[in-house]
Amino acid sequence: MIDPKFETDxxxxxxxxxxxxxxxxxxxxxxxxxxxxxxxxxxxxxxxFSPLYQQIKVLILQSLQSGEWKPSSAIxxxxxxxxxxxxxxxxxxxxxxxxxxxxxLVRRQGKGTFVATHAEHHIQYRFLxxxxxxxxxxxxxxxxxxxxxxKRSRASAEVARALALRSGDAVLQVxxxxxxxxxxTILEDIWLPGSPFKGLTAERLADYNxxxxxxxxxxxxxxxxRAEEKIRAVLPDEEQCALLRASAQTPLLSVERIAxxxxxxxxxxxxxxxxxxxHYYRNELN
Amino acid sequence: MIDPKFETDxxxxxxxxxxxxxxxxxxxxxxxxxxxxxxxxxxxxxxxFSPLYQQIKVLILQSLQSGEWKPSSAIxxxxxxxxxxxxxxxxxxxxxxxxxxxxxLVRRQGKGTFVATHAEHHIQYRFLxxxxxxxxxxxxxxxxxxxxxxKRSRASAEVARALALRSGDAVLQVxxxxxxxxxxTILEDIWLPGSPFKGLTAERLADYNxxxxxxxxxxxxxxxxRAEEKIRAVLPDEEQCALLRASAQTPLLSVERIAxxxxxxxxxxxxxxxxxxxHYYRNELN
DNA sequence: GAGTGGTCTAGACCACTGA
DNA sequence: CAGTGGTCTAGACCACTCG
Numbered sequence: 001m002i003d004p005k006f007e008t009d010x011x012x013x014x015x016x017x018x019x020x021x022x023x024x025x026x027x028x029x030x031x032x033x034x035x036x037x038x039x040x041x042x043x044x045x046x047x048x049f050s051p052l053y054q055q056i057k058v059l060i061l062q063s064l065q066s067g068e069w070k071p072s073s074a075i076x077x078x079x080x081x082x083x084x085x086x087x088x089x090x091x092x093x094x095x096x097x098x099x100x101x102x103x104x105l106v107r108r109q110g111k112g113t114f115v116a117t118h119a120e121h122h123i124q125y126r127f128l129x130x131x132x133x134x135x136x137x138x139x140x141x142x143x144x145x146x147x148x149x150x151k152r153s154r155a156s157a158e159v160a161r162a163l164a165l166r167s168g169d170a171v172l173q174v175x176x177x178x179x180x181x182x183x184x185t186i187l188e189d190i191w192l193p194g195s196p197f198k199g200l201t202a203e204r205l206a207d208y209n210x211x212x213x214x215x216x217x218x219x220x221x222x223x224x225x226r227a228e229e230k231i232r233a234v235l236p237d238e239e240q241c242a243l244l245r246a247s248a249q250t251p252l253l254s255v256e257r258i259a260x261x262x263x264x265x266x267x268x269x270x271x272x273x274x275x276x277x278x279h280y281y282r283n284e285l286n
Numbered sequence: 287m288i289d290p291k292f293e294t295d296x297x298x299x300x301x302x303x304x305x306x307x308x309x310x311x312x313x314x315x316x317x318x319x320x321x322x323x324x325x326x327x328x329x330x331x332x333x334x335f336s337p338l339y340q341q342i343k344v345l346i347l348q349s350l351q352s353g354e355w356k357p358s359s360a361i362x363x364x365x366x367x368x369x370x371x372x373x374x375x376x377x378x379x380x381x382x383x384x385x386x387x388x389x390x391l392v393r394r395q396g397k398g399t400f401v402a403t404h405a406e407h408h409i410q411y412r413f414l415x416x417x418x419x420x421x422x423x424x425x426x427x428x429x430x431x432x433x434x435x436x437k438r439s440r441a442s443a444e445v446a447r448a449l450a451l452r453s454g455d456a457v458l459q460v461x462x463x464x465x466x467x468x469x470x471t472i473l474e475d476i477w478l479p480g481s482p483f484k485g486l487t488a489e490r491l492a493d494y495n496x497x498x499x500x501x502x503x504x505x506x507x508x509x510x511x512r513a514e515e516k517i518r519a520v521l522p523d524e525e526q527c528a529l530l531r532a533s534a535q536t537p538l539l540s541v542e543r544i545a546x547x548x549x550x551x552x553x554x555x556x557x558x559x560x561x562x563x564x565h566y567y568r569n570e571l572n
Numbered sequence: 573g574a575g576t577g578g579t580c581t582a583g584a585c586c587a588c589t590g591a
Numbered sequence: 592c593a594g595t596g597g598t599c600t601a602g603a604c605c606a607c608t609c610g
Contacts, residue, residue, distance in 0.1 A: 110588035251537035396607035
């Protein structure tokens with residue numbers, strides 16, 4: 001058990017890489033106990049040094065993923081976590097800093113650190129980047145959601161690739177429309193892997209009040225952590241024209257999204273058609 | 287001169303807010319010396335407590351803005367900066383951490399901390415989010431640039447608003463085409479404020495080898511720090527059709543960008559028309 | 573080997589929240 | 592008031608780069 005603590009006086013254990021953050025066999029260690037990060041392989045071309053705080057980050061991530069700490073609830077205080085992992089508070093802090101920067105955790109001074117969620121804040125639709133041309137986002141009020149269809153089907157080659165499934169695997173397919181100020185603006189086709197979302201129906205979707213990702217969190221334990229979008233300009237086909245009440249010559253934004261949970265596991269593919277005559281897709285570059 | 291250092295033994299200066307990072311009248315202070323952050327006003331409704339590292343961040347920002355440290359060159363080491371500002375290395379570190387997160391500085395272990403630039407790395411076009419459908423970005427090779435026009439004109443109301451000018455102020459207007467694999471793909475109209483870019487000509491643009499923002503840095507001392515884009519789907523007009531060799535029925539991505547230098551000063555407005563039949567605009571959501 | 577950024581600790585104190 | 596996150600310091604040591 002090489003301990004990565006740097007003694008100020010006694011120069012013990014100067015050999016080997018500083019790693020291994022096993023919380024030691026204390027009684028308060030969680031079910032995800034002996035957490036070696038599997039980097040001891042001495043033949044590895046890159047010794048893959050990993051700082052302590054990164055290992056702590058992984059441990060926290062595991063507790064998030066396992067559901068030990070649920071969305072919108074508080075995680076233990078920094079002091080508690082430091083004791084639990086047998087490291088200094090500063091090290092825990094740095095781990096949490098990174099998780100907060102990735103929007104997995106939210107710090108609130110004086111209150112604690114909380115698991116981020118899609119189901120609150122009235123920032124509603126964290127991943128939706130469409131904004132009205134004039135007036136603030138709130139002037140329109142919340143979007144009206146209308147479920148057109150929700151059916152079980154089989155993954156096409158394209159969907160299978162996106163969701164890391166095999167062609168023909170069970171998937172759920174949802175089609176819906178979002179309207180702003182009663183004007184249909186977004187037509188979305190959504191594909192979900194079948195097994196994690198077993199039991200999802202059009203009814204449950206329609207009944208739930210709030211963003212879809214909120215329902216996924218509370219009802220299916222699936223938390224969307226990040227997403228990638230590919231954006232193109234397209235013309236609609238006949239069916240899409242009808243649903244969006246648009247002409248066949250109306251150019252639309254095609255927004256193809258793949259959303260990931262923890263561990264970069266793809267959990268949703270979505271294709272949205274956005275009407276951009278009164279709205280725009282906003283992006284910030286850094 | 288209230289000093290925010292927390293003595294471990296002598297409990298001096300427990301009154302007032304901890305602020306004021308004036309480097310003291312030491313000889314090594316830069317030209318932007320006495321840098322109070324103007325927050326001493328006792329009548330202010332919010333006392334606006336600002337931590338030390340934020341004040342250091344502002345000081346570093348000023349040195350960047352003033353040109354004391356130029357793009358792609360190294361800034362002083364953390365130890366030096368700590369001595370200069372009379373704070374601990376950890377405090378300088380936190381300031382630099384944030385600036386690095388904002389892509390203003392780049393840390394390189396063992397070498398130093400460098401001023402970020404648009405003119406290197408062969409990541410070329412940091413702000414361009416268009417990628418080819420198949421194959422990596424490099425398979426196409428670099429974009430071919432073709433300047434169509436570069437003329438002085440007067441700011442329209444729209445351009446004036448975007449660039450924080452008055453209608454009729456002098457502006458520079460550039461039109462160019464970017465081609466990938468010899469296929470015209472992007473048509474861009476660019477508006478620049480006249481005075482910072484005095485002397486910019488089509489010739490200089492054509493001669494310069496590298497991203498336009500690189501030329502702005504080295505020749506005009508204007509560094510683009512961040513940008514916002516508004517994206518829509520549109521159909522081209524006749525002239526645009528001809529330049530992009532596209533039909534009038536080809537939907538295009540309209541990408542309207544406003545780019546900012548330090549202090550959120552808008553320095554460029556740009557409207558791009560992207561052909562998205564072989565490329566897509568990529569965005570990452572967190 | 574010297575210099576630079578990166579990690580880790582221990583301890584003190586500050587600002588904010590809520591009972 | 593106690594508890595939480597936030598700031599700041601000082602010091603030791605590690606990993607990386609380059610001459």
